Amino acid sequence: MTAKKIGDVILDVRNISLSFGGVQALTDISFDVREHEVRAIIGPNGAGKSSMLNCINGVYTPQQGTISFKGQTFSHMDSHQVASMGIARTFQNLALFKGMSVIDNLMTGRNLRIRSNLLLQALRIGPAEREEIRHREFVEHIIDFLEIQAHRKTAVGQLPYGLQKRVDLGRALAMEPQVLLLDEPMAGMNLEEKQDMSRFVLDINDEFGTTVVLIEHDMGVVMDISDRVVVLDYGKKIGDGTPEEVRNNPAVISAYLGTTH
């Protein structure tokens, strides 16, 4: 296996604290993500993993701390700005647009790059038509990659769960992101589906060089495909390092992995 070139720090999370009323969701979390790597965030349920992604994404605003992306530092992120800077994400509960077809869902991911204005779109002539076709071609590549060609015109709400998860991934890919945040992409999948999804994640990381930050519960998957792992528990960071280091960390073992059985 050729060694992957992992670059410099592209995303740097510093001292993030987040609370909702009386509930402290995250306490002083700091970690970094290097370009082209696969970084996993693990931890028991309620540890604050999704909240962490939500902070990076601009869905939640942390009370303290900063997030740096590509050298720029922010105390809170604006969703739209984050998206245009090159961070995309999938959701734990599938935030797909149920009323639209698979193609249309993926095409929404291209929205940031569509330039024609309202009037041109209404008349659908020349530049507007050509731009639409260009983006359609790009989206078709993603459809090929994710092997969902047969379902492209189906309304997403009618697809089985596993395929919906792929569409969610596809929509994030359509944004051509530099950093991809995956929130439990393999939740609810059987072994074969997990293998497929792992293959996709690794291919995305390999072929497109996309940095992947993923939240995942399946330890086998995490140990297999990640370069480095962050461990959270009750909103605090209790481990950070390669899968090997984390697996042998006593704090992580007692909190999360449990003793051998």
Add this chain to the structure above:
Amino acid sequence: MFYRENGQFKTSYRADQQIFPIAQDRWAVLALVAAAFVLVPMLASDYMFRAILIPFLIMALAALGVNVLVGYCGQISLGSGAFMAVGAYAAFNVYVRVPGMPLLLTLILGGLCASAFGILFGLPSLRVKGLYLAVATLAAQFFSDWMFLRIKWFTHDSPSGSVSVSGLQLAGFPIEDPISKYLLCLSVLVLLALMAKNLVRSAIGREWMAIRDMDVAAAVIGIRPMYAKLTAFAVSSFIVGVAGALWGFVYLGAWEPAAFSVDQSFRLLFMVIIGGMGAIMGCFFGAGFIVILPIALNQFLPVLGGVFGISISTAGIAHAELIIFGALIVWFLIVEPHGIARLWAVGKQKMRLWPFPH
């Protein structure tokens, strides 16, 4: 077996993305439009034009506007009557204050004023949705009611409070008789429907539908909710405003603010619900239904009553209308929330397979 797509391959994305990908559909729609422009003027009576066709065309246009906002972008609006009113009164003011103003420009300006009004009263949609937004749009409705009732400038200081237009002409041709009025409305409808269809299948249409389906996720993939919602209000109000101007100029001739009351808003909403939210076809079904139902009831109910020996008064027919509307709204929302358009699409699906069951 008549509705097969066998042999219809698409070899380019352009072909795959066209409005009517199935050839039979294309021919059918072209034939229908041709018939509408050529056959109908030859065959229909004056009564048909005045009572059915012209109101149908204008209401379909208004429903188109409302559908863009409510059906595609998911922003509920109970104030469409106000947008029609703004369109009508703005067009009126342009028409009487600027001598020699071309009719089409008048209509467009009416639409643009309605658009501005729509954007203004659409601002609450950035903060609230659902019922709360409905209340905000009602504010637009009642404010507009008052504006055109009390502010003399809008009615050109008309003593009676009502306004009228006459002597309409388009590029030298007078628009006086039913046929020319019909053709004007038909042309405007076809043009705006085409543009609307283009919009909803483009990037902006996808933005609208994304906001409708899940606005939080939409923000995360880079869609600006503000831009999407306000453009929905702008485009929707433009179309509704043009429809309002046509309603006043072409259908009514003379009108007062009550012509665009909250009842009109409800009627438009019902058209969209029954016809099909989020479907351009739905506007035609809905408008047709709501324009024809009262007329059908008028003819049919007394006959039905006669069979049972009950005499039904005009008031009784009006009440029956309310009952049937109400029942149908509820029925559609329970059984087929996507309206007649969905039933139509399902029917076509079955036709593609016929005579096979699946």
Add this chain to the structure above:
Amino acid sequence: MAFFLETLLGGLMAGMLYSLVALGFVLIFKASGVFNFAQGAMVLFAALAMARLAEWIPMATGLESRLVANMAAFAIAAVIMFLVAWLIERLVLRHLVNQEGTTLLMATLGISYFLDGVGQTIFGSDIYKLDIGMPKEPIMAFETMFEGGILINKEDLYAALIAAVLVALLSVFFQKTATGRALRAVADDHQAAQSIGIPLNRIWVIVWCVAGITALVAGMIWGSKLGVQFSLTTVALRALPVVILGGLTSVPGAIIGGLIIGVGEKLSEVFLGPFVGGGIEIWFAYVLALGFLLFRPQGLFGEKIIDRV
């Protein structure tokens, strides 16, 4: 000053009538999250029922006493409203359980049209008198404090009293009885309530029945004051801003919101009206609600609306 107070009091009385209608909105929303656009139609339907029954009962039974006839009419109208509530739950709500708010809103809009049509078909569409023995003469109060005294409508006073009694009864119902407790549980969390065995469908029927009774009382008072006629449905449209102001989930909010709107409308009409050509009442309530929507959507007393990702 006396004039100001008179206008103020008049506004308070009018506002109280709005509050009565708004109460029905709040009750249903609290318990089922449904916004009942049909509340106005229910007020009209109930008022029509009672007015016509009060006419028909003496004719059918030869009763002499107006009071007994009215009471019988009220009782029968209440039963009719129970039936309406049960039918609405059975035929409409049950089938729309998991739909989103806008769908339910439009369904209640459909129900309101349906009720209007049915009500007028059964009971007729003229203007009907509803005489429940309310005194019509005004009284002059505070004659010692203000020159000539302040004009107070006795009818309005009685109406205020009835409304207060109704609110008190409702409070007792919600706080002290087991059903009331169950209603509050359902309002808080449907699923949790279901999981402890509260029968959701039955609760909703009860809530709509209570709202129906509220509609009946409101209709009775409005009808006595203005006569029972179709324009009563527009009253409901006026009551919408009340719940926005007060908060959709707050019973005291409905009362206070109604009073604020009533007073605001009257005062603005009298004091601001002449500057803008009059007719401010048409939009005052709504524009005030609009202001609240932009800055404080949950109203004065409502709960903050939270969206979970």
